[in-house]
Amino acid sequence: MEQALAYWAEYIALIVESIAVGIVAFGAVEAFVRLLQQVFEWPPHVGWRKAIWVDFGMWLLLGLQFALAADIVRSVIAPTWEDLGFLAAIAAIRTFLNYFLEKDIEEARSAPGRERIEA
Numbered sequence: 001m002e003q004a005l006a007y008w009a010e011y012i013a014l015i016v017e018s019i020a021v022g023i024v025a026f027g028a029v030e031a032f033v034r035l036l037q038q039v040f041e042w043p044p045h046v047g048w049r050k051a052i053w054v055d056f057g058m059w060l061l062l063g064l065q066f067a068l069a070a071d072i073v074r075s076v077i078a079p080t081w082e083d084l085g086f087l088a089a090i091a092a093i094r095t096f097l098n099y100f101l102e103k104d105i106e107e108a109r110s111a112p113g114r115e116r117i118e119a
Contacts, residue, residue, distance in 0.1 A: 006077040013074040020066035027059020050108050057105045061098055068094045 031052050038048045045051075068091060075087045 002077065009073055009077050013070045016066055016073060017070035020063045020070060023059055023066060024063035027056050027063070030059070031056040050111070054105050054108050057101055057108075061101055061105075064094050064098050064101075 034048075034052050034055075038044050038052070071087055071090050075083050079087070
């Protein structure tokens with residue numbers, strides 16, 4: 001029974017991790033397309049870089065959350081102390097990144113000249 005649960009946990013973690021990669025890839029492609037649009041548009045919109053950065057940052061935050069979820073699912077079945085330490089380190093790093101990225105995004109949204117910065 002435990003072996004079957006471990007198999008499914010690993011399979012689910014792989015799916016959730018794949019979703020995280022897809023989210024980040026989608027956000028990167030979207031940001032790149034918007035960047036190209038602004039490069040070829042004249043005159044460019046005021047604050048276009050910040051708007052693209054904020055939107056891309058939101059995709060990164062979502063991807064980080066899914067990646068952390070995959071790590072949690074992967075460590076559910078009979079974790080060793082080493083597994084728990086690794087998960088704690090990864091969770092701390094991702095939480096740190098998440099916190100400061102979200103803080104930067106909120107600052108960018110509330111800064112003057114935010115006409116087009118809405119998520």
